[in-house]
Amino acid sequence: MIVRSLVWFALGIVGGFVAAHLVNKDPRGQEVLAQLDSRIGEFTDRMSDAYHAQETRLSEIIDDAKSVASSAVEKSADAVDDAARAAEKAVSPSD
Template identity: 75%
Template structure:
């Protein structure tokens, strides 16, 4: 079954080359192939442009996300510092209350 599919595939490719060769011999065929080539070139250019635009958008989104994450990490570190200071102050106040040195 697989061999049969491969044979048909190979025959299709060979047939395509033969048809393109015959069409290319005729001036109208040459014009047709030139138009086809031009349209394929335009299509690939549009696809390439769209790909690069999407790549730029995603890059911008990732850069924004990195900035937000860095900002959040900075705020968390700052909050942790404040919490540590508050705990230290509370411990010092509790120690003074339990055993006043004055």
């Protein structure tokens, strides 16, 4: 069953190459293939631009999250230091 599927797959690939070769020999076919290539190029360019825009957007979000987390850690450390000082004052004998 798998061998039969692989044979049909291989025949499909070979048939596609033969058809493309025959279409490429005809000037009208060359024009159609050129238009197809142009459209594929436009599509890949748009996809690439969208990918890079999304990547930039996500990088900005991650940078903002890192900044917020860093600020929260600093404020927490300050709060712990303040609490430690207050506890130390409360425990130490009054002068």
